Amino acid sequence: PRSAGRRMTRLVRDFLYAQRVQAPVELYSDWLAVGNVNEFVTFVPTSDKKRFRMLLASPAACYRLFREKQKEGQGEATMFKGKGTALGYSGTDTKRVTINKVLSNEALAQQNQYVQRCIDWNRDILKKELGLLEEDIIDLPALFKLDKHGKAVPYFPNTV
DSSP states (O other), X not given: OOSSSOOOOHHHHHHHHHTOXXXXXXXXXTTBSSOOGXXXXXXXXXXXXSOEEEEEEEHHHHHHHHHHHIIIIITTOEESTTOGGGGTOOSTTTTOEEXXXXXXXXXXXXXXXXXHHHHHHHHHHHHHHHTOOGGGEEEEEOOEEEOTXXXXXXXXXXXX
16 A cells, blocks of 8 residues: 555544544555445444454455366356456457456456455454454455556446
């Protein structure tokens, strides 16, 4: 994270502190094109003692899932029909993106490794600030792509 990013304004911070519910938790979202934390994290209610689970977007989980499906012989399964150019594929076969194509796209893999590091940074903040354990976190498979400014855009938005 950079120090010159999108920080919470003093006015907002003062307002949140004045509520006396809890101190605000600042997350790092400069790596996102839009910058909304709901692009990678949300919470769902549960009926146990903790009363919630945290859902986190996870490129690493997505790649694990794709590798598993590839090993099961599903590497040629078509995904993202009509979205090939958005994933960076060009040529005549842009309408047919497969698991094999995603897994062989080194640039996309590197972009998602960067995104995973950014999400992991926030994971550590949230674990510390909210007292979460790993079993309180559910990793949701997600893919991102970087725009021309190097900012992440979720490939399948509204997952989290």
